[in-house]
Amino acid sequence: MHHRRWQRNGDPLRLVVDRVPPGLTPQQRLAAKSERRGECLIYAPNWKSADHRKLILASGRWVGAHVLAWELANERSVPSGLFVCHKCDTPPCIEPAHLFLGTPRDNNEDRDRKGRKVIVRGTKSSRWKLTEHQVQQVRTAILAGEQARDLAIRFGVHPETITGAAVGRRWSHVTDPPPLVFVGRGRHGRWAVADP
Numbered sequence: 001m002h003h004r005r006w007q008r009n010g011d012p013l014r015l016v017v018d019r020v021p022p023g024l025t026p027q028q029r030l031a032a033k034s035e036r037r038g039e040c041l042i043y044a045p046n047w048k049s050a051d052h053r054k055l056i057l058a059s060g061r062w063v064g065a066h067v068l069a070w071e072l073a074n075e076r077s078v079p080s081g082l083f084v085c086h087k088c089d090t091p092p093c094i095e096p097a098h099l100f101l102g103t104p105r106d107n108n109e110d111r112d113r114k115g116r117k118v119i120v121r122g123t124k125s126s127r128w129k130l131t132e133h134q135v136q137q138v139r140t141a142i143l144a145g146e147q148a149r150d151l152a153i154r155f156g157v158h159p160e161t162i163t164g165a166a167v168g169r170r171w172s173h174v175t176d177p178p179p180l181v182f183v184g185r186g187r188h189g190r191w192a193v194a195d196p
């Protein structure tokens with residue numbers, strides 16, 4: 001695998017070393033690849049894999065972008081045995097207010113809530129997976145005017161999964177908020193809560 005990367009990029013590590021100008025501080029490196037999406041601050045939004053959310057620091061240490069963000073915000077390193085978890089269930093989010101220190105158990109629950117381990121009703125591929133909590137977040141965000149396209153990136157799923165979560169059917173058992181309908185057409189339309 002490294003050999004193939006070498007052929008393609010000239011350097012086996014280049015795939016994961018973020019392509020930002022040298023000499024930036026860790027803060028600047030995070031900021032250079034982050035985008036605000038709603039309340040979340042998404043690192044490397046065009047990449048799906050957790051491998052693309054790792055940075056190599058000058059010390060040679062590999063660190064997840066969300067771990068680095070927590071450490072910079074709190075001005076200390078993550079104590080050994082603890083993990084940086086997401087309140088927002090959004091793995092690529094590096095918004096410090098959404099990050100908290102958790103135990104291994106919190107970290108597992110965090111991961112489960114994000115749907116990496118739970119089997120979500122009627123879905124098989126991870127590209128189609130959302131948890132019930134995420135469906136609630138999706139509907140709330142869509143009612144607030146966020147685009148399905150942006151939410152698909154934020155949650156790492158197909159855009160159809162986002163609209164599917166919004167309108168229900170598979171997710172009709174999630175009722176807070178209840179399933180949505182698109183009222184009107186095109187630019188003149190808007191999302192609203194469906195009548196029961």
Ligand SMILES: [Zn+2]
Pocket residue numbers: 039040041088090093094095098
């Ligand atoms: Zn977040």
